[in-house]
Amino acid sequence: MKRDIHVVAAVANGGIVGHEGKMPWHLPPDLRRFRQLTRERTVVMGLSTWESLGGPLRERENIVLCPEPSRVCEGALVIDSLAAAAAVASRSGPVFVIGGHRPWVEALTVASTLHLTRIHRDFVGDVVFPSFDATQWREIHREVGEHPIDGVPTRYEFLTFVRRATVTGSRSHRPRPGTTTLSG
Numbered sequence: 368m369k370r371d372i373h374v375v376a377a378v379a380n381g382g383i384v385g386h387e388g389k390m391p392w393h394l395p396p397d398l399r400r401f402r403q404l405t406r407e408r409t410v411v412m413g414l415s416t417w418e419s420l421g422g423p424l425r426e427r428e429n430i431v432l433c434p435e436p437s438r439v440c441e442g443a444l445v446i447d448s449l450a451a452a453a454a455v456a457s458r459s460g461p462v463f464v465i466g467g468h469r470p471w472v473e474a475l476t477v478a479s480t481l482h483l484t485r486i487h488r489d490f491v492g493d494v495v496f497p498s499f500d501a502t503q504w505r506e507i508h509r510e511v512g513e514h515p516i517d518g519v520p521t522r523y524e525f526l527t528f529v530r531r532a533t534v535t536g537s538r539s540h541r542p543r544p545g546t547t548t549l550s551g
């Protein structure tokens with residue numbers, strides 16, 4: 368059976384998602400949303416994201432994408448491709464791809480849903496969320512909030528997008544060119 372794939376990410380200005388193996392911010396409302404979305408589900412992540420966690424995410428099945436499937440990650444399954452990870456995921460509901468860059472790139476080609484937390488602030492970072500074709504996605508939910516990060520009030524948005532149905536041969540559904548880079 369083909370699994371429903373969802374992408375989850377928290378993204379600051381310029382698409383920044385990580386720095387030196389860590390998240391550059393601590394945003395409790397985003398952590399709560401992440402937990403609500405992924406609890407009791409399967410989460411799939413790259414090896415660096417796994418290493419940044421320091422152990423498995425509780426109450427979830429953890430799958431780590433790694434080119435060496437013989438590697439041991441205690442508390443997680445280690446798999447060498449996203450397709451194989453989706454095939455072995457044992458929890459019900461969607462499979463959540465939670466980062467980093469390459470897992471998101473691959474998941475964006477097949478995912479039905481994107482859950483993005485947009486953090487309206489500049490951070491220094493070395494990993495970005497991939498650019499994606501915004502015309503392929505329809506926003507279905509937006510919730511705006513504000514919370515201090517390092518003592519500075521910071522605006523954020525919880526955004527949910529679903530993939531638009533593509534209708535071959537229909538002019539009205541022809542996608543417009545352009546990509547979203549989540550910059551600014």
Ligand SMILES: NC(=O)c1ccc[n+]([C@@H]2O[C@H](COP(=O)([O-])OP(=O)(O)OC[C@H]3O[C@@H](n4cnc5c(N)ncnc54)[C@H](OP(=O)(O)O)[C@@H]3O)[C@@H](O)[C@H]2O)c1
Nearest residue numbers: 376377384385388389390413414415416432433466467468
């Ligand atoms: N803001 C957020 O929401 C968020 C979420 C998650 C992580 N992060 C941050 O992002 C950074 C980590 O992301 P990253 O992009 O550097 O690393 P990553 O994707 O987590 O891990 C990279 C490793 O995973 C392997 N890998 C990735 N995709 C694979 C695939 N499809 N099949 C097999 N192996 C695969 C890579 O193998 P190869 O070397 O062969 O490519 C590499 O060894 C950290 O700073 C972390 O804190 C932020």
